[in-house]
Amino acid sequence: MPDLSSTKPFSRFEWQIAWKYLRARRKEGGVSIMSIISLVGVALAVFALIVTLAIRSGFRTEFVDAVIGANAHITVYAPKSRNELGGLVNMMTDFDGVAERAAAVPGVTRAAPIIVGQVMASANGRNAGVEVFGEKPEDLMTIPFMAEPEETYGDPARFSEGVAMGAEVAFNLGLQVGDFVTIISPEGTKLPFGGTSPRVGEYEVVYIFRAGHYQTDNTRIYMPFGEAQSFFDREGVADQIEVFIDDPEAVDAVSDGVFEATGGVSYLQTWKDRLGRYLRALQMEDNVMFILLSILVLVASLNIVSGLVMLVKNKGRDIGILRTMGLTEGSVLRIFFICGAAIGLAGTAIGVITGCLFAIYIDPIFDAFNYIVGGGAWDPSVRMISELPAELKLADVLSAMALSLGLSFTITYFPARRAARMNPVEALRYE
Structure with a gap:
């Protein structure tokens, strides 16, 4: 034993x-x-x-994904300055150079200059508050949800001839491809005797998309970059550079590289800065x-x-x-x-x-x-x-x-x- x-x-x-x-x-x-x-x-x-x-x-x-899928992971702004109306604006003159330097940072998949403005869209007796994004025609289809949308109508190759809009915006205004939409900006031109006059423009709807993101489909219109500069009185400048990266969770590490590449003329905001509380x-x-x-x-x-x-x-x-x-x-x-x-x-x-x-x-x-x-x-x-x-x-x-x-x-x-x-x-x- x-x-x-x-x-x-x-x-x-x-x-x-x-x-x-x-x-x-x-x-x-x-x-x-x-x-x-x-x-x-x-x-x-x-x-x-x-x-x-x-x-x-x-x-x-x-x-x-729903929040950052349609918005920039990193936004590059120029220092604020005052326009002729006395308002604070971001005026970035070397936007192509800044976008090129940002795009060269490891981890960055897209960097493009844009114009952003809040306007009222009107058609068929209906009105809707929308957000206009001025994008270069060659940059439009590099936006992630534009590259792989849920539904599309029209031809994105004609983007330089009109505007592209979210499917819900088009539905609310009763618009189809080929129709015209009137865009009104409250930030108008300054009149000789004081006051301002709203800017009004009429554009053909050449492309309708459904991104699958509520905010994008319901509030967003894309306008050619040059036309947006003219409409919002941003001749020769851009409001910001939108930057997308391959790993949004690693935005803090990539933002340091973007800041170094664009430092001295800009400040940054990441998607975590916008959504930190949530x-x-x-x-x-x-x-x-x-x-x-x-x-x-x-x-x-x-x-x-x-x-x-x-x-x-x-x-x-x-x-x-x-x-x-x-x-x-x-x-x-x-x-x-x-x-x-x-x-x-x-x-x-x-x-x-x-x-x-x-x-x-x-x-x-x-x-x-x-x-x-x-x-x-x-x-x-x-x-x-x-x-x-x-x-x-x-x-x-x-x-x-x-x-x-x-x-x-x-x-x-x-x-x-x-x-x-x-x-x-x-x-x-x-x-």
Whole structure:
């Protein structure tokens, strides 16, 4: 018979005894129904944590894409100066040179000078407040959503002959390709005897696009750069340089290079500067959600204690016999630790697998559920998105696994320690 007092930790016989206890039926003093409930509880908690984190990541990505997908990642401005009307404006004279230097920065995919103005568009007796972007014809189709729009009408090659507008702008004004739209700017020309006169221009609609971004489709009109300079009285200047990069999340690192390339004549604003409050709110919501679901994992893990305590109570006679045969306290502790840890490990594994599968196939699952309930479970017209976004990230899965296993292993130690300290004489007194 081996010397049980000199065996290495987690020896083969310790695993065998623990496995025997886990396999034993309830009437034999094995794993109780509480342990099965604990396993299911841990699995469900980990499942919920992974799915929630995936959906939160998906919504964050949808939010960021919706906001920055149609807007510059970095905007380069010239120092403000006063125009003839006394208003503060950005006048950039060397806009081609600034755009060329910005485009040469590593990570930049597009840099183009633009003119921006708030105007009123009018057609068919209808009016709408819109934002006009003056773009060079060769730069128009390099805009990400212009390169891959959801719907298009007309010919972008004719952009230099008219204007391009969002589909919802055209719908609200009752316009089609070939119709004319009147654009009125309140920042008019200065009259000889004081006051100003609004600028008015009539342009043919040569291209209609649907970008899939609410703000862009409902409020944006693109005008040829030269025509925008003339209409907004920006002859020889540009308002700003819009810069797009290949990785919007790395905008802080790229902006430093853009600033160095255009430094001395400009200041920058990144998309994070514009959306900082919203991103912080999303991050705070993610943290709160993780904490709340962590409590759920903790409650599920605590059930392991109940099952392990019952197991220790049922196996008191076995503990007494093993101790009298020379089994050390450490071996007893490890045997029951293996029992509790196995439940936590199995529950975590089941939760991770089911949670990942649910996040990956969330759209077919919701489609099936919609079909079963007869529709209405997910209405795109109400929620403004056609599908439930879910983005499974390795970091989220690993954090859920680490949390579940850490809690399971930690709380398992205490009932295992109680079993190890059981007095063998007391355990066998009534046997």
